[in-house]
Amino acid sequence: MPRPAPLLPHQTDGIFLTDGGNETWLMYKRGFELPHFSAFHLLSDPVATEAVREYYRHFAELAVRFGTPFIFCSMTYRASRDWGRLLGYSGEGLAEMNRRCLDLYREVASEAGLPPEKTVISGCIGPKGDAYGTGHRLGAAEAEDYHAEQIATFREAGAHVVTALTLNSVEEATGIARAARAARLPSAISFTLEKDRKLATGATLEEAIAAVDAATESSPAYYMVNCSHPLDFGPALPRAPWAGRIRGIRANASTLDHGTLCQLGHLEESDPDELAAQYRELRAAHPEMNVFGGFCGTDYVHIAKIAEALLAPA
Structure with missing residues (x-):
């Protein structure tokens, strides 16, 4: 019997939860090394795989x-071609x-009692x-390929x-959206913003979304913002029609800039209640x-x- 297909975020107004920073949790809470900030290869190690199961089971x-x-x-x-080669993986x-x-x-969802x-x-x-x-910035065609x-x-x-997470380029976002459309899969395009509330490549969030939509016939199902803090990206989200394309946020716990966070050598968890x-x-x-x-x-x-904060009575 086929598994029931879930509704996706752009098909309903209901709240969806997703996970946090799996890489930083695995590195700093469980002590695993992540060469090239890559977590997928941990599934080759039974001990690491159990840690991954633990992490996602909590969220489920x-x-x-x-x-x-x-x-x-x-x-x-x-887990894409160039990064995989750096880690010694063939295409297969x-x-x-x-x-x-x-x-x-799917196994973790079943273990947690989360229905299909x-x-x-x-x-x-x-x-x-x-x-x-x-x-080097990919052109849209290069990114799609x-x-x-x-x-x-x-x-x-x-x-x-x-x-697609942590994008800073309109062209790469365009290529990903086109590739997903060609594969008949909906896409969520997530940009990251710098302290000046722009992509590192200079576009504002409004400009980036408008450009990708124009180049793809609005093929992304929705947009997101990730790897920034609400104090940084919140002011870049006015109450305007274009901002309605943004349906998701995955914020950093800390307000520190990207460069500083990457060099700290320890985890910045900040205050969960304040973030909520x-x-x-x-x-x-x-x-x-x-x-x-x-x-x-x-x-x-x-x-x-x-x-708790989102689902509490108004």
Whole structure:
């Protein structure tokens, strides 16, 4: 019997939870080394795989507790061709790791008691290069060709949606959206902002969304913001029609800039209650937002507080 297909965030007004910063949790809470900030390869180690299960099981149990769907955003941020080669993976081996990630989430959802109709499997894509740099920028056609390989694997593995995180380039976002459309998968495009409330490549969030929509016939199902703090990206979200395209946020726990965070050598978790209050303010200002998770420095403690704040009576 086929599994019931879940509704996706752009198909309903209901709140969806997703995870936090899996890489920072695995590094600083469990002590695993992540070469090239890559987590997917941990699934080759039984001990590390159990830690990954523990991490995602906590989130799935939160979704069961709060009665929301949960988006398993796969730990494949660095599981694309160039990053895979740096870690010694062949094309076939890399595709197998992408599939293994998605299979694990179905198992975790079942273990946590999360029903299929509330289990959203998202294939996660990261940038081809440095998410915070402005060196070589892919053209849209080059980005489409590069990312199509991983997206095809997600489709074969039964993903419901493709989520591209920490993008700073309109061209790469355009290519990913086109590749997802060609694979007949909805896409969520998530940009990251700097302290000046712009992408590192110079565009404002409004300009970036408008450009991608214009180049793709508005093919992304929705947009997100991640790897920034609400104090930084909140002011870039006016009550305007274009901002209604943004349905999700995955904020960093800390207000520190990207460069500083990457060099700290320890975890900045900040105050989960304060972050939850900021999420509630964002949701009040932008009621179309319905995907909530975290990023660097956050884990299930933060997401539990966020869920409590968002689902509490007005």
